[in-house]
Each structure stands twice: as C-alpha cells, then as structure tokens.
Amino acid sequence: MSDNQNLLAEQRRALILDEVRRRGGVRVNELTRRLNVSDMTIRRDLDALARQGVVEKVHGGAVPLAEASTHEPGFEAKSSRETGAKEEIARAAAQMVAPGAAIALSGGTTTFALARHLVEVPDLTVVTNSVRVADVFYAAQQPGARGATVVLTGGVRTPSDSLVGPVTDQAIRTLHFDVLFIGVHGISVQAGLSTPNLAEAETNRHLVRAARRVVVVADHTKWGTVGLSSFASLEAVDALVTDPGVRPEARAEMAEHLPEVVVAGEPQEPADG
Secondary structure (H helix, E strand, O other), X not given: OOOOOOOOHHHHHHHHHHHHXXXXXXXXXXXXXXXXXXXXXXXXXXXXXXXXXXXXXXXOEEEEOOOOOOOOOOHHHHHOOOHHHHHHHHHHXXXXXXXXXXXXXXXXXXXXXXXXHHOOXXXXXXXXXXXXXXXXXXXXXXXXXXXXXXXXXXXXXXXXXXXXXXHXXXXXXXXXXXXXXXXXXXXXXXXXXXXXXXXXXXXXXXXXXXXXXXXXXXXXXXXXXXXXXXXXXXXXXXXXXXXXXXOHHHHHHHHHHOOOEEEOOXXXXXXXX
C-alpha cells in the first residue's frame, strides 16, 4: 500500500478492499500506519465498504463477508488465517511420518506448514501438487544430506497455488503412497471433504484413491463448512488432525464419524483393545 495521504477516497477504499481479500482481514491500526491517514478516516472507509456489502466490520478492523461455496481465496489470504492452529496441527501431523515413507501432501496452507516440519525427516519420497510445498523441500536440500525426493505434478495453477487438471490427474493415477496429508476447504458429516474448485476436487479424488492412509489436516473453522464440490466422504478418512479450538458438539460429531481424531496439543486416549 502507498503512504500517499492525498489518495482519493475511492482509491484508498479499493486498496483497503484488496488487502482484506488478499489477507483475509485487516486491522484499523495497520491501515492508519500504511496509508498515513487518521483512525477516523479508516473507520469511515470501512463503514462505506460495509454499506457496499463487500466487507464485514469486526472489533478493531474488517474481514470479507462470509464466502460463497464457489469462492476460493488466494494462498496469501489463507496464510493469514488461524496461523497458530495450523502450526499446532502441523507439529502433531509430522509425528505420524516415519523415515523412508512415501507420502503425499495436497495443496494448502496447512500442508505447507506441515512440510516445514518434515524437512528433517530423512529419506522421504514426497508427492505433491503444491508449488509452495515443493519449494519448502527444495529450499531445505543440502549437498550430501539424505533429503526428500520430491515429485511435483504438473498441471494448471489455482489461486491457492495448487496444480490441478488432466496432467496432474494422469500423474497421480500412476503413483501409490503410504499416507496422504490433505487440506480441505470444508469438512462436514453430510458433504464430507469439499472444495470450491471443481478441478481441484477431481485431483483430490485421485490423491485419495492413491493413498493407503488418508489424514485430513484441518483447523476448527473447517468443520461444518461446505464447498461447491465434494471429493470424498468421511468414510474415506483414516484420521483427522485438528486444533483445540474445535467446539464440544463438533468433537462429538467427529468421534462418531471418524476412526481417529487427533487434537493437536492434547494427550491422546489409548486405542481400544
């Protein structure tokens, strides 16, 4: 954003709206510093954007209106959401990976966080359709170290930096992996796992079919959310790794419909038998 305090109101509001959509939310004090205008000016701008129906005012700032089932935020916007929860989930999910395993990581900001925890696990083979995830492993490679072998599928890039489409799907059809860690736009009892992107849904179906074990990594805000296209039922899920923010009623639903639920940071109950 520019520090030009002489921006027209319309220009300033367009910049604010772009920031809200890109980051998933903004705070008044951040905007006053970055745009070099008063607190009152920013609040008037947010009032105007709220009247236009493009943002929702919250305490101290604004967020986008509730998203339609077809809306797919960009990677940067999703990266700013539930960052602490994603880090907890990533740390817990990384404990499920043994050296030498063949794993797959779908696109998404939670799997991106997980990738950063997996760079120290030796001899992994990592299949991914995420440019961001692949970059994590490539950046961590050191000469002579037993780093990961990374298989990056080709395909068409989505707003969330995933690769999808026929090229991606064909590559995945020929592969088999021990465990898939998959991020989701939404997860619910009725709709299962879902995404707003139709092509990504098809690619995710192939990822699920190619895995011996499917682990969903999803923060508490994803439970009960439904995207445009379902790509797997809850019966296809072997485990869900989520965070302590999940509500008690949601925990009860998870326990009823999923064989394993890991709440990051909480002790696990011993398995029956």
